[in-house]
Amino acid sequence: MRMSPHTAGTTVAPETAAAHPATVRTRDWLIVAAAAIVALIALYAVFVDNGNLVSATGSYLHEFSHDGRHLFGAPCH
């Protein structure tokens, strides 16, 4: 377990701090990785999808985001 800086009122030894100057909790990395996957799907949906993501949507996603695709430079038919 990570030592909390205020444990027992002592300061973390400078060596400890220097040894882990860039710690990020693994759980946090996983959450951000999950968010990145969702973000990638969202970008695919608005900029690339032509009815493949959810077949029922047909061209709806494409046409709804039509102007955004043109403006942000995504290829449009």
Add this chain to the structure above:
Amino acid sequence: MSVSAQPTPYPLLPMLGRGLAAGGIAGLASGLFALLLAEPLMDRAIRLEEKRAAAETAAHTHSGHSGHSHAAEAEELFSRSTQHLGLVVTAVVAGLAIGVFFTLAHALVHRSAPRDDGRGWQRAMGLAGAGFLALSLLPALRYPANPPGVGDGGTVTERQGLWVAALVIGVLGMVLAHQVHQRLGQAGHGLPVRQSGAAAAVVATLAALFLLPDNPDAVPVSATLLWDFRVLSLGGHLVLWAVLGAAFAAPALRGQQRPADGEKPVARQTAA
């Protein structure tokens, strides 16, 4: 006693919240910019396209005209005003998604940086500039945005592949530029050498982008309309990245000494 490095973990989740908020604001700003300035142009382009399509249909008298008429289809599904709304929604969704990747890149590049040195603004704006180069300017130089009326439905999959390839090359190029900058620094070189090296990496990236095949489609619109549209498109990109960087850095400006939101309050041991 000298101040030691931050013993607390990098506050990745509060940063994610900040990245999402900044991304949403940036997307909204960019969407409104486009709504006000670029939509009149797009409406004009679509009217011209309809005129062209009508002339074409008149020329080809057969009724089974299978050429994918883009304007006609757009009209069937959504009104132009719905598509105007769609532009803003698209921009906000894109902004939120980019905010996630911005947070991730910020953590990867800057997690070791001291958090209270007052350079948060420089770091966020630098990263936003890199994002603009990687995902906006460099890909746009290879595959510039086209207004409605340009684009053949038959080549859309091919063009999407090229576009995604250009985005990937842009990002890899910026990673390369950053690595060159860092390694030259570790080797003891000064800023002139480091920045020249990074600039060379950017030029090499641009050269790599031009190894990709050309956009296969013809561009049957006037040069003035095309230029205006492309400038406004890049303007929309610029607004997105600038607002993203600024909004990401802004909370730290007013609370440099305050623990980040959501972070457990930490009793900092300073010399008592």
